Amino acid sequence: LTQIQNLLIDSLLGTKHVENAAIIKLQDQSVWVASPGFNVSAQDAYMLISAIASRSVQVRREGLYFTEKDYKCVRADEYSLYAKRDDEGVVVAKTDRYLVVGTYNQFMYPSVCVEAVEKLGKMILFSEKRKKIDYGGTVD
Structure with missing residues (x-):
């Protein structure tokens, strides 16, 4: 296993x-790393990136299709997307270069999944911003 995995x-x-997890690269819409057995298709990656980028009323109204399941969007903003289906759901946190994705099932607490995904997202975002400073870039 790699360090990031x-x-x-x-x-x-x-x-x-968190049942399954993945990190998706925004630049080329590819899966950088995923938990064993979690297969995020190119179409799934595209759907998540589009949904979080648009934060549109359409996603909130029509929901999200991810890993061959329909989810109802319960939150969509500049940095996060939460969607659920019955007692399971998907949580997405956006950084400058990645999406951190986690899913949960009926035997898990959604709030713990949200906290873990958001925390890893913030850790990666902090690391990205720190690298910009270390290499003479600017931080927004």
């Missing part, structure tokens, strides 16, 4: 309230 497994799946 270990981080994904430890910080998300390690909570026991």
Whole structure:
């Protein structure tokens, strides 16, 4: 396992309230790393990126189709997307270059999944901004 895959497994799946997790690159809409057995298709990656980028009323009204399931959008803003279906759901946190994605099932607490995904997203975002400073870039 790679260092980033270990981080994904430890910080998300390690909570026991994230069923599956992935990090998607925004630039090329590809999956950078995913938990074992979690297959995020190119279409799924595109749908998540489009949904969080638009934060549109359409996503809130029509919902989200992800991993061959329909979800109802319960939150969509500049940095987060939460969607649920019955007792399961998907949580997405956006950084400058990535989407951190976590799913939960009926035996897990959605709030713990949200907290874990958002925390990893903030950690990655902080790391991205720190690299900009370290290499002489600017921070927005």
